Amino acid sequence: MSHGTSDELQARVTGLLGGPNVMGNSPAFWAGLAVAVALLAALPVLFGYYAAEIGSVFLAYALLAMSLAFIWGYCGILSFGQVAFFGIGGYAFGIVAINVSTMGGLTLGLVTALVVSTLFAAMLGYFMFYGGVRDVYVTILTLVVALVLHTFMGQTAGGEWAVGDARLGGFNGMNGVPDLGIGVGLIGYEFGIAAHYYVTLGAVVATYLGLRVLLNSRFGYAIVATREDETRTEMFGYDTTFIKFAVFTIGGAIAGLSGVLFTTQNNYIDPSVFGITAAALPVVWASVGGRTSLLGTVGAALAIQFLDYRLAISGSEWALVVIGSLLVFVVLVIPEGIAPGLHDLVVSRRSRSTSAESPGSDGGANAEEVSD
Amino acid sequence: MGVSDPTVKTTPAVDETGEGSSRVLQTRGLTKHFGGLTATDEVDFALEEGELRCLIGPNGAGKSTFLNLLTGQLEASSGSIYYDGREITGTSPHERVDRGITMKFQVPSIYDEFTVAQNLRIPLQQVVDGDEYGSRTREILERFDLLSERETTASDLSHGQQQRLEIGMAMAMEPNLMLLDEPVAGLSVEETADIAELLEEIVADDGVALIVIEHDIDFVESIADRVTVLDQGSIFREGSIEEIRADPEVKRIYLGDDH
Known part of the structure; x- marks a missing residue:
């Protein structure tokens, strides 16, 4: 009897997490993913705290990458300004946590940062989508917002630019941002380096699974249909303007969370997070990894940032040139990105060998990328 | 979900003629300007429940504009639209779909x-x-x-x-009402016959009212109860297919000399 129930449960979980809207539905994929997560979880144990410190930053970037893959890859909204929500999340946490120097302040900072970045995304999204802004103009507008924030935060060096005890610091940045923690009043727990790493990894995994559930829901079908043909989708009774607004806002919330995780790891944030180089990176990750693959984009973010880091510590000035060349190469050779390209390859090979089996896995490919 | 909004304000149709009970769709003075161009001009149109109506007319007669006004893809410059006894002028496309209007586009989308x-x-x-x-x-x-x-x-x-x-x-x-923009454009003879059969079945079995824009006059003849001829944004003639085919004025503006 219990066998039947567990089968049923498994079927329900599979139905929730899997479906034609996302890549990777085979048992091999899930096994590969489990191995990749296990390897990532073992990183601090294997390579020590320093690896955990850098790994936390990379994973925060991975979360930022996922926010763009979600809105661009699945809803067709190319935002060049995901870093705006990322940076706003970071600054908002810093301002609250520096002023409320208790354990409760850390929790308050996290909540405030999420609320502020989500509201900012909702406001921007509202004016754009309900104002009829579409396609490339969304891209331009979001980039402009990030650049305006860059310029604005850059001129806050003077002492008058402080919120309570938190000095914004202009291009010198905001120093002394506390670690992330959880608590009420004076009681609570402040995350150390390893704990912060695991919290960040947990956030990435939870966001990934959450987005999969969302994308395979009724709303997920509406999101993908809106990407494919907005007019048509509206003619099936969907409020596509609201769908784009909601997706953009969710993307902003995820980017805001990644900004908090990034800032609390470095205990520091400066306006370069809003700069054009930073703004371009998520687009590079999504283009290289494949924007229609959440994991592909995550893998690309981890791999590219690791490459960037290795080039930087070897004293090379060429990191951005290498990353730029990689982008050009991938866009020319596999326009849809690495993960969807490999996915198509696996599917076509499998359907050639066993035509009866159901399609869909990019397991090995992504697992490799993630464990990079 | 936000994909539908049932709380849309509606006002009952004002039907001075008093014969709107079986009408699924009615327009009053429906007008659309594009800059200086008047694409549809004071169109008064009515469709009975379960009717199959063909809309014909030369290029630029305002057929597609008229359909897009009905779906809400375009907003009317003036005039009003009543569906199922209620005014729907100014509602969004997805609200109209929720009430039972659906559209089949010209390009299979x-x-x-x-x-x-x-x-x-x-x-x-x-x-x-x-x-x-x-x-x-x-x-x-x-x-x-x-x-x-x-x-x-x-x-x-x-x-x-x-x-x-x-x-x-x-x-x-x-749906209650389906709008079709050239459903047989580019189809073979057999495929066209298939579609004609399907559409008649949809009207007969499902009771769906259809408005079909079509250029293929033989196709129109094979399916239509009544035909509305648009020219220069206005209704030029309305009647049975025989009346329309026999009308020399329609021939002049639309059918050309070969018919």
């Missing part, structure tokens, strides 16, 4: 990248619950002769299959 089953899921999930997707999908595929193509990517279907899929998707919405 199915979702190319989706499979046939996924295509059907988009309209189906608007009207039925999750556990019914499978059975409803099967019913529609059977009816529109696409059962063997269930897992085929839509872009790989033949043109005729794509047209059938699109009509199937529109029917999945369980």
Whole structure:
């Protein structure tokens, strides 16, 4: 009897997490993913705290990458300004946590940062989508917002630019941002380096699974249909303007969370997070990894940032040139990105060998990328 | 979800003629200007429930504009639209769809990248619950002769299959009124006959009212009860297909000398 129930449960979980809207539905994929997560979880144990410190930053970037893959890859909204929500999340946490120097302040900072970045995304999204802004103009507008924030935060060096005890610091940045923690009043727990790493990894995994559930829901079908043909989708009774607004806002919330995780790891944030180089990176990750693959984009973010880091510590000035060349190469050779390209390859090979089996896995490919 | 809004304000139709009870659709002085150009000009149009009406007229007569005004893709410059006894002027396209108006576009605008089953899921999930997707999908595929193509990517279907899929998707919405923009453009003779049969069946069996824009006069003759001729944005003639074909003025503006 219990066998039947567990089968049923498994079927329900599979139905929730899997479906034609996302890549990777085979048992091999899930096994590969489990191995990749296990390897990532073992990183601090294997390579020590320093690896955990850098790994936390990379994973925060991975979360930022996922926010763009979600809105661009699945809803067709190319935002060049995901870093705006990322940076706003970071600054908002810093301002609250520096002023409320208790354990409760850390929790308050996290909540405030999420609320502020989500509201900012909702406001921007509202004016754009309900104002009829579409396609490339969304891209331009979001980039402009990030650049305006860059310029604005850059001129806050003077002492008058402080919120309570938190000095914004202009291009010198905001120093002394506390670690992330959880608590009420004076009681609570402040995350150390390893704990912060695991919290960040947990956030990435939870966001990934959450987005999969969302994308395979009724709303997920509406999101993908809106990407494919907005007019048509509206003619099936969907409020596509609201769908784009909601997706953009969710993307902003995820980017805001990644900004908090990034800032609390470095205990520091400066306006370069809003700069054009930073703004371009998520687009590079999504283009290289494949924007229609959440994991592909995550893998690309981890791999590219690791490459960037290795080039930087070897004293090379060429990191951005290498990353730029990689982008050009991938866009020319596999326009849809690495993960969807490999996915198509696996599917076509499998359907050639066993035509009866159901399609869909990019397991090995992504697992490799993630464990990079 | 936000995909539908049932709390839309409606005002009862003001029908001075008092004969609007069986009318599914009526327009009053419906006008659309594009800059200095008047695409539709004071159109008073009425459609009975379960009627199949063809809309013909030369290029630029305002047929597509008229249809787009009915779906809400375009906003009227002046005039009003009543559907099912209620004014719908100014409502958004998705609100009109919720009330039972659906549209089949000129270019088969199915979702190319989706499979046939996924295509059907988009309209189906608007009207039925999750556990019914499978059975409803099967019913529609059977009816529109696409059962063997269930897992085929839509872009790989033949043109005729794509047209059938699109009509199937529109029917999945369980509409009261379907607007079709040139449903047989580019189809072979057999495919055209298939579509004609399907449309007549939809009217007869499902009681759906149809407005069909069509250039192919033989196709129009094979399906239409009544025909409305638009010219320069206004209704030029209205009547049975025989009356329209016999009308020398219609011949002059539309049919040309070869008819």
